[in-house]
Amino acid sequence: MREADRSPVRDHESTSSHLSRHRLDDDLLRLLCSTGERHQVTYALLDAEYSRRLLMLRLLVDEVAARPAAVGALAPAREAWELLARAQRRNPDAVRRLLMDPQTGLWAAHVLRRLRGSVADDAPLWSDIGQLHALAAAGAVLAGLDFRMPVPAREGAVLLPCLGQARFATPDPWGVAEVSAHGGAARVRLDGGPVVDVPADATRDGAGWWGMRRLSTSHRGLALALTVDDLALYPVVAGTARPARLDEAAVRRWQQALDRAWALLVEDHRERARALSAGLLSLVPMPPGERFRTHSASASEAFGCVMLSEPGTDGPGHEDTVECAVTLVHEFRHTLLNGLMHLTPLTDDCSDLYHAPWRDDPRPLIGVLHGAFAFSGVAAFWRTRCARDTGSAGRRARFEFALARSQSRAVLEALDALPALNATGRALVRGLLADVRSWDDEALPESAxxxxxxxxxxxxxxxxxxxxxxxxxxxxxxxxxxxxxxxxxxxxxxxxxxxxxxxxxxxxxxxxxxxxxxxxxxxxxxxxxxxxxxxxxxxxxxxxxxxxxxxxxxxxxxxxxxxxxxxxxxxxxxxxxxxxxxxxxxxxxxxxxxxxxxxxxxxxxxxxxxxxxxxxxxxxxxxxxxxxxxxxxxxxxxxxxxxxxxxxxxxxxxxxxxxxxxxx
Structure with missing residues (x-):
C-alpha cells in the first residue's frame, strides 16, 4: 500500500494531490475503451476510488469539525477519525475494505450533500454524521483494538459497516448506543441499557445480532466474494426502499444462483471473470423480477455494488444462469465507467435529451454514453454465447447478439458525431466502435x-x-x-x-x-x-x-x-x-x-x-x-x-x- 494510503489522517491538500495523481496511462485507457473488461484496469480504478474515499472522509471531518454542534450527543468527529487512524495502523487491509465498502461511498456522498444543503433528509443530521463513528468502531473491532465509541441507533438498530447490525426493542426512532471492545470481545449497549454481544464471527447471526452475510464461490482457480447487503442504510438508487432481510432459504437460493453464474463466466468468459473477481464487492438483493426482465441497478458512489433481482424460477436453469451472468457484466461495466468519470469528465455540458434503445425514457447525454458502454459489453457477452450455446439457448444468443450489436453500433456512431464529447469521451466511443465494427463480418442467421x-x-x-x-x-x-x-x-x-x-x-x-x-x-x-x-x-x-x-x-x-x-x-x-x-x-x-x-x-x-x-x-x-x-x-x-x-x-x-x- 502506498504511503499516502496508510493513514487517513492527513491534510486536505495532500489527499487531494494524491487523488489527482491517479490517472490511467495510455495502455490502460485503451484496455478500458473496449467491449471487454480487464483486471488491470479494475485494480487501477479501485486504487483511484480508494484515494477518492480518503478525500471525501477528510472533507467530511473538516466540515463537521467546523460545526461541532452538528454531532449532537456523539463524540467530536476528530475522535472518530483518530480511532479509524489507529485501526488502519493496526490493520490497514481491514480499514481499506471498510472504506471501499459501497455503503461507505453512498453515506459519505449523502452527508457531504446534507452539510452543503443540496439534499434533505428526515433523519437528524447528527445521526447521518454518526455513521463516521460507526465506521471507526467497525474498523477498531476488525483491528482488535480496545476502545469505546458512541454511535447512532435508528429504530433500535445499530449498523456496524462490514460487520452487521445490533438490534434492540425500543420505540425511539433515534438514539445513541456505545460500541466497546476489550480483549477481542466487542459489544453494543443502547443508551446505557441492554447489551448485544458481537459474535466472534460477525457474519453469523446471534442473540440480538444480524450478521453481514457474504456469498463466496470459486471455479477453476477464480474466486468471487460478495457482501450481501440486506442491511443497507443508504439506497443505491435514491428513493428506493431499503432491502428486506433475507431468510436462510433465500440466501441458499442466491448462493446456488451465484455458483452457477460464476462457473459459466469462468468457463466461457474467463478474462471478464478475472475483472469481476477484483471489482465486484457487494450485492443488494431485490425481489424477483419478470422473466427476461431482470431488475438491476448501480450507482457512481457505490463502486463495486450491484442491485439485482433474485434469479427467476420461470425459465430453465441455464436461462436463469445466463441472465444472472450477463446482468453482473452489465452492471459491472457501469461501475467501471463511473470509476473513470471520477477521474476525468467525458463530455462538455449538454442539456439535450436523446433516445437510448435500452431505456423507456429520454436520456441525457451521459446516460446514453453509460448505456453504450454497458450494452456494447453485453453484445460481446452474447457474441461468446453464440459459440457456446445450442438449441433454443443458441437461438436466443444469436438474437440478443444481433440486437445488441446493431443498437450499440447505432448509438456509438451517433455519439461520435456529437461535439459535446471531449477528447477522452471520444476516445472511449471510438474504441468501443472499433470493437463493434470488427464484428460486421460475423455471419448470423437471417432470421436472427x-x-x-x-x-x-x-x-x-x-x-x-x-x-x-x-x-x-x-x-x-x-x-x-x-x-x-x-x-x-x-x-x-x-x-x-x-x-x-x-x-x-x-x-x-x-x-x-x-x-x-x-x-x-x-x-x-x-x-x-x-x-x-x-x-x-x-x-x-x-x-x-x-x-x-x-x-x-x-x-x-x-x-x-x-x-x-x-x-x-x-x-x-x-x-x-x-x-x-x-x-x-x-x-x-x-x-x-x-x-x-x-x-x-x-x-x-x-x-x-x-x-x-x-x-x-x-x-x-x-x-x-x-x-x-x-x-x-x-x-x-x-x-x-x-x-x-x-x-x-x-x-x-x-x-x-x-x-x-x-x-x-
Missing part, C-alpha cells in the same frame, strides 16, 4: 437479424410515439386541411421538428423484443398466449393481442388490432406499431410517404388527436395515414424516404430541434 431489426424498430417507434411532440403549427395545418377536405400541407413532409417531453406513461416499450425472447425460448408459452390462454407467468405484462400478432407474423391482424387500439386511445405504442406496419406494406404506390410516417409515428398520433378535438369524431387511423402520406409525393429528398422503417434502430438521437430539454 430480421427479428433484431423488428424489435429495434418497434421500440424506437414506440418511444417516439410517447415522447416526441411534433411541431404545433404543422399539426394544426394538417388538421385544418383534413377538416376542409384538402390535400395535406407541404409542411408535413418538410418539417421534421418537434420537442422531447418525457411521458411518464411510457413503459415497457421493449415489448416486441420481450415477446420475441419468449417465442424463441418457450414456443409453447408464446403459442398459448397467441391462443388467448391466461398468462402462466409474469412474462406478458405490457403486451396486447396486437403485439402478439405482430411477433407471431400475422401482420394483417396486427395492423387491424393496432388501428383499433389507436382509435380507442388505448396506448401511444399502438401508433408506433401501426406506422411501422403501414410503412412495410408493399402494395402501396411509391411507399415514400408511408416509410416517412414510419419514422414519425408521433405526427400521425398528434394529427389524429387534433382532428378528433375539432370534430368530436375519431378518424380511421389507416385512412389518415394514407392521406398524410400523400404530402411526400413529389417532395425532394423527403425525410426518412431513403431509410425505411427498419432503419429506425439506426437513428439514436433526436435532431437539435427535438432534443431540447423542455418543461411542461
Amino acid at each position: 437479424v430480421r427479428m433484431a431489426d423488428r424489435a429495434a424498430a418497434h421500440q424506437r417507434a414506440a418511444w417516439r410515439a410517447h415522447h416526441v411532440v411534433p411541431d404545433e403549427e404543422t399539426v394544426r395545418a394538417a388538421a385544418d386541411s383534413w377538416t376542409r377536405g384538402a390535400e395535406p400541407p407541404g409542411a408535413v413532409a418538410t418539417d421534421a421538428g418537434g420537442t422531447v417531453r418525457t411521458d411518464p406513461e411510457g413503459r415497457r416499450l421493449d415489448v416486441v423484443a420481450h415477446l420475441l425472447r419468449l417465442k424463441i425460448a418457450d414456443p409453447s408459452a408464446f403459442a398459448a398466449a397467441r391462443d388467448g390462454a391466461p398468462p402462466t407467468g409474469a412474462h406478458l405484462h405490457g403486451a396486447t393481442p396486437a403485439d402478439l400478432a405482430y411477433v407471431g407474423g400475422d401482420l394483417a391482424e396486427a395492423e387491424a388490432l393496432y388501428a383499433r387500439e389507436a382509435s380507442t386511445a388505448v396506448r401511444p405504442v399502438s401508433w408506433g406499431g401501426l406506422a411501422l406496419l403501414l410503412a412495410g406494406r408493399s402494395h402501396r404506390a411509391a411507399g415514400v410517404g408511408h416509410r416517412a410516417l414510419g419514422e414519425r409515428p408521433e405526427l400521425l398520433r398528434a394529427v389524429s388527436g387534433a382532428i378528433a378535438r375539432r370534430s368530436g369524431r375519431t378518424v380511421p387511423p389507416v385512412e389518415l395515414a394514407d392521406w398524410l402520406a400523400r404530402a411526400w409525393d413529389g417532395a425532394a429528398n423527403p425525410p426518412g424516404a431513403q431509410s425505411g422503417s427498419g432503419s429506425m434502430s439506426q437513428s439514436t438521437r433526436c435532431s437539435p430541434a427535438t432534443a431540447r430539454r423542455t418543461t411542461g
Whole structure:
C-alpha cells in the first residue's frame, strides 16, 4: 500500500494531490475503451476510488469539525477519525475494505450533500454524521483494538459497516448506543441499557445480532466474494426502499444462483471473470423480477455494488444462469465507467435529451454514453454465447447478439458525431466502435437479424410515439386541411421538428423484443398466449393481442388490432406499431410517404388527436395515414424516404430541434 494510503489522517491538500495523481496511462485507457473488461484496469480504478474515499472522509471531518454542534450527543468527529487512524495502523487491509465498502461511498456522498444543503433528509443530521463513528468502531473491532465509541441507533438498530447490525426493542426512532471492545470481545449497549454481544464471527447471526452475510464461490482457480447487503442504510438508487432481510432459504437460493453464474463466466468468459473477481464487492438483493426482465441497478458512489433481482424460477436453469451472468457484466461495466468519470469528465455540458434503445425514457447525454458502454459489453457477452450455446439457448444468443450489436453500433456512431464529447469521451466511443465494427463480418442467421431489426424498430417507434411532440403549427395545418377536405400541407413532409417531453406513461416499450425472447425460448408459452390462454407467468405484462400478432407474423391482424387500439386511445405504442406496419406494406404506390410516417409515428398520433378535438369524431387511423402520406409525393429528398422503417434502430438521437430539454 502506498504511503499516502496508510493513514487517513492527513491534510486536505495532500489527499487531494494524491487523488489527482491517479490517472490511467495510455495502455490502460485503451484496455478500458473496449467491449471487454480487464483486471488491470479494475485494480487501477479501485486504487483511484480508494484515494477518492480518503478525500471525501477528510472533507467530511473538516466540515463537521467546523460545526461541532452538528454531532449532537456523539463524540467530536476528530475522535472518530483518530480511532479509524489507529485501526488502519493496526490493520490497514481491514480499514481499506471498510472504506471501499459501497455503503461507505453512498453515506459519505449523502452527508457531504446534507452539510452543503443540496439534499434533505428526515433523519437528524447528527445521526447521518454518526455513521463516521460507526465506521471507526467497525474498523477498531476488525483491528482488535480496545476502545469505546458512541454511535447512532435508528429504530433500535445499530449498523456496524462490514460487520452487521445490533438490534434492540425500543420505540425511539433515534438514539445513541456505545460500541466497546476489550480483549477481542466487542459489544453494543443502547443508551446505557441492554447489551448485544458481537459474535466472534460477525457474519453469523446471534442473540440480538444480524450478521453481514457474504456469498463466496470459486471455479477453476477464480474466486468471487460478495457482501450481501440486506442491511443497507443508504439506497443505491435514491428513493428506493431499503432491502428486506433475507431468510436462510433465500440466501441458499442466491448462493446456488451465484455458483452457477460464476462457473459459466469462468468457463466461457474467463478474462471478464478475472475483472469481476477484483471489482465486484457487494450485492443488494431485490425481489424477483419478470422473466427476461431482470431488475438491476448501480450507482457512481457505490463502486463495486450491484442491485439485482433474485434469479427467476420461470425459465430453465441455464436461462436463469445466463441472465444472472450477463446482468453482473452489465452492471459491472457501469461501475467501471463511473470509476473513470471520477477521474476525468467525458463530455462538455449538454442539456439535450436523446433516445437510448435500452431505456423507456429520454436520456441525457451521459446516460446514453453509460448505456453504450454497458450494452456494447453485453453484445460481446452474447457474441461468446453464440459459440457456446445450442438449441433454443443458441437461438436466443444469436438474437440478443444481433440486437445488441446493431443498437450499440447505432448509438456509438451517433455519439461520435456529437461535439459535446471531449477528447477522452471520444476516445472511449471510438474504441468501443472499433470493437463493434470488427464484428460486421460475423455471419448470423437471417432470421436472427430480421427479428433484431423488428424489435429495434418497434421500440424506437414506440418511444417516439410517447415522447416526441411534433411541431404545433404543422399539426394544426394538417388538421385544418383534413377538416376542409384538402390535400395535406407541404409542411408535413418538410418539417421534421418537434420537442422531447418525457411521458411518464411510457413503459415497457421493449415489448416486441420481450415477446420475441419468449417465442424463441418457450414456443409453447408464446403459442398459448397467441391462443388467448391466461398468462402462466409474469412474462406478458405490457403486451396486447396486437403485439402478439405482430411477433407471431400475422401482420394483417396486427395492423387491424393496432388501428383499433389507436382509435380507442388505448396506448401511444399502438401508433408506433401501426406506422411501422403501414410503412412495410408493399402494395402501396411509391411507399415514400408511408416509410416517412414510419419514422414519425408521433405526427400521425398528434394529427389524429387534433382532428378528433375539432370534430368530436375519431378518424380511421389507416385512412389518415394514407392521406398524410400523400404530402411526400413529389417532395425532394423527403425525410426518412431513403431509410425505411427498419432503419429506425439506426437513428439514436433526436435532431437539435427535438432534443431540447423542455418543461411542461
